[in-house]
Each structure stands twice: as C-alpha cells, then as structure tokens.
Amino acid sequence: MRIGWAFTGAGHLLEESVEAMEKLAKDNDITVFLSHAGEEVLKMYGLYDRVKAITGGRYRELAKDSEQKFSFPITGRLSLGKYDLLVVSPATANTVAKIVYGISDTLVTNAVAQAGKGKVKTLIVPVDIKEGDIETILPSKLELDKCNDCETCEVALICPNQAIVPKQEIDLLKCIGCGACQDGCPYEAVSAGKVITLHMRPIDIENTRKLESMEGIEIFETPQELLDSI
Secondary structure: OOEEEEEEEOOOOHHHHHHHHHHHHHHOEEEEEHHHHHHHHHHHOOOHHHHHHOOOOOOOOOEHHHHOOOOOOOHHEEEEEEEOEEEEEEHHHHHHHHHOOOOOOEEEEEEEEHHHHOOEEEEEEOOEEEEEEEHHHOOOOOOOOOOOOOOOOOHHHHHHOOOEEEEEEEEOOOOOOOOOOHOOOOOEEEEEOOOOEOOOOOHHHHHHHHHHHHEEEEOOOOHHHHHHHH
C-alpha cells in the first residue's frame, strides 16, 4: 500500500508511533509528513533519524512543513487518491481542533483536508482522548537539584549542538536527543524519560469526539490499535 504518515508536535505516544510506522514500512511505501512542531519534537526525543531512515524514493519521501511552503504541493496527491491511507499519529489537541473546524494551514492539517477530498481514509491517534489525567514521558531535562555547579560544565562541552545552558536548562530547540549529556555528567544531573502527569482539558476531549464523527476519519487510542486495524 501507499501510506501517508503524519507526525505533529506531541511527545505522548511518539515513540510508539515511530515503532508502528517502522513495522508498516517493511511492506509498504510510506510518505512522512512533518509539521514544524513534529520535526522539532522528533529531534528532541532522538527519533528523527529513525523516521528519516524509512524514506528515500518516490512515495517514500520525507515532506516537511519547512520545505513545502504555503501551498503544500505534495498533499495534492491525497486529493487525487494516490494514497491508500493517511495516518496521523500522534495528533496534538491543536491539530485535532484545526481538523474539526476545517482549518488546513499546516502540512498535516492540509494533508487531512486533501485526503477527505480524495476519499482517502484517515486514521488518527489523538493524544487528548479520555477525560482525566495521563502520564507522559519528557525528553532530556537538566535536574538543577542534582547539578554540582561545576566551574566547567562537562556536558555543555560534550553536547554536539550546544544545547546545554550550564546551570540553567537544556535548549530543546537545539537538542537532537543523542544522549551524550546523560552519559557525560558525573552527577547524573541530566535525565531522560522522566514521567509527568498531564490533565486533559474538557474542550480538547470534546474536539476529539467531534473528530470521531467526521466522515472518512477513524480514531484509535494507541498506535498499536491502529496498526492492528490495518
């Protein structure tokens, strides 16, 4: 099959989404669509290179918001029915809201709109799907309570992208998730994979319910459920 797989800026269920996409890529042609935030977050979590690795060749392209400009020409294939399926996983509350209200001003939301016009079925894993709290994993974080306030910060010197601001924070817009900082700090002041709890806003849950009722769209709680359905 020809499948479009879109990533937005959600960290929740991100690695699981990459794993599901990799499994599909073994037997299918996958075009990857990245929003600006999707590209940034994949790099923060050290997953960008894995996504890029499955691309290369016709209908196996890596399409980025930053390169498609405002007309998003590659999404025209969806309106022409050139794909068998479009997947958006994970989908942020912002992306879901735009889809529900017909706004298509990013590569991902435009892809969904064009898929609808081309009668290409769209499968979506929204991160805001149930009321209450959810646990999610953070990218690399500087733990100030463990920082020893070294005169020369070794991890700042090690970082290939100069993303470490000594004694302050990690600049996640520069971070590529390589893990060098975690291995380099003798005081274990850099953490990755820290679990935090987020509260789901009622308005985001409501928009997910509206999304579920839209023609040509099916939603799933996890990437694995989506994969099983395919």
